[in-house]
Amino acid sequence: MSETAGQQHPIGIYLKVWLLLFILSAFSYAVDLLHVEGYLRWTLILIFMFLKAGLIVTIFMHVTWERLALKYLLFAPLIAIAVLIILMAMEGDYTFMTREIFFDQ
């Protein structure tokens, strides 16, 4: 195996990401504190969540600097999870509907 030099990047980038994660966490906490409700709440939660997750994976876990072969290894299987989520959301809705119809009788 070719001995690749380890992941080394200027320390400043970690501090910046750290600060960003703090701010984004504060924002998502603010969503709750300010009682934002409905679709706006869910959208904001998801935006802040994906931004935070993205920063952690790309910078802290160094995926940006990894090879495409590894990126595909990590991200292609996630399609299966997306399919599962869609199927289970449909199934959950269906179960809820049948319960609404039959539980009260």
Add this chain to the structure above:
Amino acid sequence: MTIQTDKSTSYTKPGIEGLVADWSSDRQTFDLPWGKLMMWIFLLSDTFIFSIFLTGYMNVRLSQTDNWPNPSEVFALEIAGQHLPLLLIAIMTFALITSSGTMAMAVNFAYAGNKRKTVILMTITAILGASFVGMQVFEWTKLIVEEGVRPWSNPMGAAQFGSLFFMITGFHGLHVTAGVIYLSIIARKVARGDYEKKGYAIVEITGLYWHFVDLVWVFIFAFFYLW
């Protein structure tokens, strides 16, 4: 194991061309220390475990007809007469993010060959992780003893809340606990000088695990506590 050393067709090409080159010809596909690749594959499998937990939670919450307890209220704290929603969870989140930051810097100092700073930063990471677990113990105790939440029932609403809460946060807490132990062991070995010849990839591998624990918390925080 025969490994091609010809650099012209090996790990140097970027993008699609490099992807094809990595998978073609009879040689090792991933240009990584084996421990790092194994950690990535483990984390991928762990991603599936947590995704399935959270998907199960989504399915149960969608299909229940009772009232789902409002997490903002369930996890509120009363401090000096002040009602503070989700305060403990916010502190736990900041503790974990800070520990992720210190871990990232530990990896950096490890590759720079600065043993002392690496050990200090890894120790801080472990302490922050341990404090996270401590706060979680406090949270669980409060929920079980004061509020009477059980895996099969709770006074606030839908009975499914308890089982999902204990399963998801419990499994995450278990990961944090394991991470603290893992970090302590590796920090001790770094301090002892075990990796001076082998190189410090192990610190990066430990870091991957730790960042993953933080990553999972981001999703739990969003879906369980905020939703």
